[in-house]
Amino acid sequence: MPNLTTIAFDGDDTLWHNETVFSMTEERITTLLADHMEPAELSKRLLATETANLRLYGYGAKSFILSMIETAIEVTDGRVSTEHLKEILDVGKEMLDHPVELLEGVEECVKTLADDGRYRLLVITKGDLFHQESKVARSGLAELFWKVEIVVEKDVATYRRIMTAHGIDPTEFAMVGNSLRSDVIPVLQIGATAVHVPYPLVWAHEHVDPTTVAELRWHEVGSLAAVPALLDELRR
Amino acid sequence: MPNLTTIAFDGDDTLWHNETVFSMTEERITTLLADHMEPAELSKRLLATETANLRLYGYGAKSFILSMIETAIEVTDGRVSTEHLKEILDVGKEMLDHPVELLEGVEECVKTLADDGRYRLLVITKGDLFHQESKVARSGLAELFWKVEIVVEKDVATYRRIMTAHGIDPTEFAMVGNSLRSDVIPVLQIGATAVHVPYPLVWAHEHVDPTTVAELRWHEVGSLAAVPALLDELRR
Numbered sequence: 507m508p509n510l511t512t513i514a515f516d517g518d519d520t521l522w523h524n525e526t527v528f529s530m531t532e533e534r535i536t537t538l539l540a541d542h543m544e545p546a547e548l549s550k551r552l553l554a555t556e557t558a559n560l561r562l563y564g565y566g567a568k569s570f571i572l573s574m575i576e577t578a579i580e581v582t583d584g585r586v587s588t589e590h591l592k593e594i595l596d597v598g599k600e601m602l603d604h605p606v607e608l609l610e611g612v613e614e615c616v617k618t619l620a621d622d623g624r625y626r627l628l629v630i631t632k633g634d635l636f637h638q639e640s641k642v643a644r645s646g647l648a649e650l651f652w653k654v655e656i657v658v659e660k661d662v663a664t665y666r667r668i669m670t671a672h673g674i675d676p677t678e679f680a681m682v683g684n685s686l687r688s689d690v691i692p693v694l695q696i697g698a699t700a701v702h703v704p705y706p707l708v709w710a711h712e713h714v715d716p717t718t719v720a721e722l723r724w725h726e727v728g729s730l731a732a733v734p735a736l737l738d739e740l741r742r
Numbered sequence: 743m744p745n746l747t748t749i750a751f752d753g754d755d756t757l758w759h760n761e762t763v764f765s766m767t768e769e770r771i772t773t774l775l776a777d778h779m780e781p782a783e784l785s786k787r788l789l790a791t792e793t794a795n796l797r798l799y800g801y802g803a804k805s806f807i808l809s810m811i812e813t814a815i816e817v818t819d820g821r822v823s824t825e826h827l828k829e830i831l832d833v834g835k836e837m838l839d840h841p842v843e844l845l846e847g848v849e850e851c852v853k854t855l856a857d858d859g860r861y862r863l864l865v866i867t868k869g870d871l872f873h874q875e876s877k878v879a880r881s882g883l884a885e886l887f888w889k890v891e892i893v894v895e896k897d898v899a900t901y902r903r904i905m906t907a908h909g910i911d912p913t914e915f916a917m918v919g920n921s922l923r924s925d926v927i928p929v930l931q932i933g934a935t936a937v938h939v940p941y942p943l944v945w946a947h948e949h950v951d952p953t954t955v956a957e958l959r960w961h962e963v964g965s966l967a968a969v970p971a972l973l974d975e976l977r978r
């Protein structure tokens with residue numbers, strides 16, 4: 507059994523709601539542009555633009571807003587009104603300013619583990635530095651974390667770099683998160699423990715081919731409320 | 743004399759050109775919109791929008807592009823064409839994709855200090871995580887740095903956090919950068935050494951009131967080429 511000393515949490519859709527905010531925003535915008543294009547089709551076009559722009563923009567809310575504006579101009583052949591484009595900007599700002607809503611069980615889980623005294627807690631999250639730091643600060647949990655790592659991509663190289671930077675032994679490290687692609691697969695690949703907490707919505711970009719995880723083993727919990735007991739069990 | 747062991751460099755306009763790329767981009771866009779508003783006036787309005795958006799967007803190229811689109815819609819009362827808005831997006835992408843051009847003396851300075859063996863070298867830079875990491879990677883210097891810190895704001899709290907995270911004694915630390923506001927004042931306030939390398943262009947947001955530095959002392963060099971000799975001198 508691993509002697510877990512260091513527990514890291516993903517931010518978006520693990521500690522706080524994110525994909526619901528994005529998809530609510532996307533819905534408002536696709537409704538706004540419904541005269542030009544059917545919402546489902548527009549969402550598909552948006553995803554294509556976002557994917558094409560990933561190389562230059564990276565992840566995050568500002569990238570999403572920029573891709574939304576580009577898509578709106580493109581799919582309407584330039585006939586979208588500037589009022590609508592202004593509204594996309596405004597809806598984007600509301601998204602950035604959206605209150606940080608913790609998921610069920612998060613506050614209790616993080617406080618329990620922090621009080622326990624046996625664990626060092628981290629946040630390891632991907633996306634826009636400014637927006638993510640703002641979310642950590644507004645979560646009300648910031649002071650319970652030992653380190654906050656905001657990274658461009660959560661892959662094997664990134665996890666290895668974090669292990670080295672903070673002197674963490676992978677066998678003592680567990681990652682808790684909602685994404686198989688970012689929080690489970692690379693974590694298992696460095697020999698650490700992964701705890702998957704599914705979130706009802708998954709951004710299309712985060713979907714994984716089931717065959718890639720066919721040989722892997724990880725822990726699955728329904729919410730963060732179940733994590734302290736899981737960790738206790740793993741210590742036995 | 744301080745025993746300097748750890749030398750950090752700012753990124754934008756210290757290691758590589760940045761403000762010239764931004765201002766070239768801004769010039770292309772203000773020219774594009776010259777039918778609607780005089781370029782100098784438009785630049786003023788853009789700065790006002792950027793400053794108002796700082797709380798939500800933070801620094802960086804994507805924030806700049808979003809503020810530019812908002813300004814273009816606003817100053818034309820919505821009469822800007824979607825072709826022009828599309829062009830703003832395109833110009834913004836070119837900016838993000840712009841080759842990383844090192845300033846004079848940078849490569850030699852960083853290599854000399856890395857080869858010297860007595861120094862640990864860092865990059866401490868502000869702005870968009872994704873874009874800054876991409877610039878570090880494309881600079882060709884990445885492997886010479888011990889650590890790269892991309893931060894939201896370069897203030898006393900940030901520098902203190904970096905000192906603690908990496909076990910750096912401020913008396914052994916020197917920061918080299920082009921901004922009095924970000925690279926000199928807070929660095930002196932934590933008791934470290936600051937080396938200012940002026941860059942011809944200063945983003946309006948970085949201007950400081952001369953009275954705030956009236957009592958301070960720092961080192962000034964014309965380019966990074968002068969830094970190794972300065973450090974040698976400081977060791978004596």
